[in-house]
Each structure stands twice: as structure tokens, then as C-alpha cells.
Amino acid sequence: METIPLNRLTVKNNVAKKSIGCYRLGDPDHEGNFVVGYIGRSTRCLNKRLLDHASDGKFSMFQFLPLSSVRETFDTECRWFHLFRDKSQANLKHPDSPRMLNYKCKYCYRHPNMAMEEEKRLRGDA
Secondary structure (H helix, E strand, C coil): CCCEECCHHHHHHHCCCCCEEEEEEEEECCCCCEEEEEEEEECCCHHHHHHHHHHHCCCCEEEEEEECCHHHHHHHHHHHHHHHCCCCCCCCCCCCCCCCCCCCCHHHHHCHHHHHHHHHHHHCCC
């Protein structure tokens, strides 16, 4: 996945309007490698969501993955959450199901220990 500088021009030039998908925001480490700091999704307009992030200036780089369905965006965001949750600097909350849909995280249910650990962490027991 390509890492792109996060600014309004690069978002406009790289992300199609009205597309949906997932994204990772971050900054380079001391060796220049991309370090994930935030994971998100947009089920309406990925371009607009990334423009909002570009305007707030919290991160300097982004990666994105256009997807074709709301379910795919939820599953991908959940997968990335489980892969990067211990390394993420900003959003430590498990992704919620999209509004009005009762999707369940297939990674929590495939890995029951992850689900138990997540529950403890959310309660503050861990």
C-alpha cells in the first residue's frame, strides 16, 4: 500500500470523490518508515473524510484502500484495528458497526482471547 503525504492537494489527486474505503494515518519514524497512528473508514466519501484529516494537521502521511461495500469497510477497519491496536497512538477504541447495521467483528469471534482481552481493556481491567 502506497504511503502518501497527507495534505489537501495529495488527497484531491489520489482519492476519488464518493468512493468508500479504509485509511491509515501516521507519521514517519526516525528511519522514515510509516508508523500507523490512526485507523478509520468512510462509508460515504473517503475523499472528504481524508480532506478533514488533512485540515486538522495531526498526521503527515496516509494510506488508503478503496472498497466496494460497507461490509468490506467494516471488516477491513476491524482487521487493521486488531493488527495495529498496540501500535496506534490515537484511536484505541474498537470500530463500531456502521449505523443501523448489526455487523459483528469477525476477528474478535475467530480469536476469543482477543475478544476477552478487548472487553477487559474497555472496562479498564487491563
